[in-house]
Amino acid sequence: MVWRPCFLDLALVPSSLLISLAYHIWLWRKIRTAPLSTIIGINSAGRRRWVAAIMEDNDKKNILAVQTIRNAIMGSTLMATTSILLCCGLGAVISSTYSVKKSLSESIYGAHGEFMVGLKYAALLAIFIFAFLCYSLSVRFINQANFLLNVPTGLFAGDPSSLVLSPGYVSDLLEKGFVLNTVGNRLFYAALPLLLWIFGPSLVFLTSITMVPILYNLDVSASTDWKGGQNGVGVEEKTFV
Structure with missing residues (x-):
């Protein structure tokens, strides 16, 4: 059996993607079963309490709410703009003659053909397009929550339609926005190994196995204050995810 350069790509790239996928599953x-043991779950519970506190004392905290939501929208907008700019750049590279592969073909392992080079850039383009979609939807949901957050809950007392203005409904909208923002961030993280795929499949595998322990330390909380409600602190274990 003759060894081919593409065998290394077929072995290492899917393995690295499976490692990342298994971690996120x-x-x-973990977020579904024990949300307060993760940073994402703790932040979600904290945001729900924040929404309830803002809507309870809206007259005094409405400016704080607007400024906080504005900062979140600006962050999602910046990442969405970055994603679409990267998509434009990758689109220009894909439509070129792939002359960039000539300078790399002698210095990396793996396949160097035009199809493989096009596949690498197309995979990156797909990642950034989905990231842009997630960030755009995040801005949409956070904007909706921004309008409803400053509506007094008792404004239409006795009207059944006022149920949609409850803190729970606004919290759900806000959580959808932040979940989509988190998904967009994770897609950006996934783009890093694929970006290094241009220089060979070995870097993809090494980057993926390195990112998993880093993400684990960022995602899992070691604090016990939230779990047991120590020092009078207790948080409802409810998240949108």
Whole structure:
């Protein structure tokens, strides 16, 4: 059996993607079963309490709410702009003659053909397009929550339609926005190994196995204050995820 350069790509790239996918499936199950043991779950519970506190004392905290939501929208807008700019750049590279592969073909392992080079850039383009979509939807949901956050809950007392203005409904909208923002961030993280795929499949695998422990330390909380409600602190274990 003759060894071909593409064998290394076929072995290492899918393995690295499976490692990342397996970690995020584990993280999703962790958030569903024990949300307060993760940073994402703690932040979600904190945001729900923040919404309830803002809507309870809206007259005094409405400016704080607007400024906080504005900062979140600006962050999502910046990342969405970055994503679409990267998409434009990758689109220009894909439509070129792939002359960039000539300078790399002698210095990296793996396949060097035009199809493989096009596949690498197309995978990056798809990642950034989905990231842009997530960030755009995040801005949409956070904007909706921004309008409803400053509506007094008792404004239409006795009207059944006022149920949609409850803190729970506004919290759900806000959580959808932040979940989509988190998904967009994770897509950006996934783009890093694919970006290094241009220089060879070995870097993809090494980057993926390095990112997993880093993300684990960023995602899992070691604090016990939230779990047991120590020092009078207790948080409802409810998240949108």
